[in-house]
Amino acid sequence: MMNTKIYKSVHTLAEQLMAASEKEDRTEFDALYAELNAICIDNENTDKDHPVQWETLADFTEELEDAILGYEKALKKAVAINSKDYMSSIAFSMATLQLELGQTDEAIKNLQAAKVSANKIEDKEFKREIHSLLERLLVEAR
Numbered sequence: 715m716m717n718t719k720i721y722k723s724v725h726t727l728a729e730q731l732m733a734a735s736e737k738e739d740r741t742e743f744d745a746l747y748a749e750l751n752a753i754c755i756d757n758e759n760t761d762k763d764h765p766v767q768w769e770t771l772a773d774f775t776e777e778l779e780d781a782i783l784g785y786e787k788a789l790k791k792a793v794a795i796n797s798k799d800y801m802s803s804i805a806f807s808m809a810t811l812q813l814e815l816g817q818t819d820e821a822i823k824n825l826q827a828a829k830v831s832a833n834k835i836e837d838k839e840f841k842r843e844i845h846s847l848l849e850r851l852l853v854e855a856r
Contacts, residue, residue, distance in 0.1 A: 765797060769788040769792075
């Protein structure tokens with residue numbers, strides 16, 4: 715279970731990052747991103763480490779390749795605590811970036827993994843989203 719204080723600070727930083735991004739405040743965005751990055755690094759491999767902080771960091775990482783590396787790290791943490799919710803959402807996010815980079819095979823692998831993880835989650839809408847994107851890619855790959 716994630717430390718509530720850390721969860722709240724990560725959630726607050728995510729909201730502030732969104733706001734800074736919307737008003738295109740580069741200085742504010744960079745400062746908040748650095749703060750979130752520091753939280754991730756400070757907590758890494760401690761009992762406060764959790765996939766949500768790494769997933770959030772990756773969500774706001776602008777270089778796609780770096781974001782994918784961030785999601786990979788988040789995914790390892792999610793697998794370690796066997797969180798199907800995080801495993802499916804992280805794999806889905808990775809897949810969408812991989813598609814942008816033209817890495818269709820990797821995207822398909824991540825979507826297949828996301829689909830398996832999503833079997834155990836409640837969010838039916840998200841399950842449909844994974845399924846339809848995967849089906850579309852498999853049809854196109856033929």
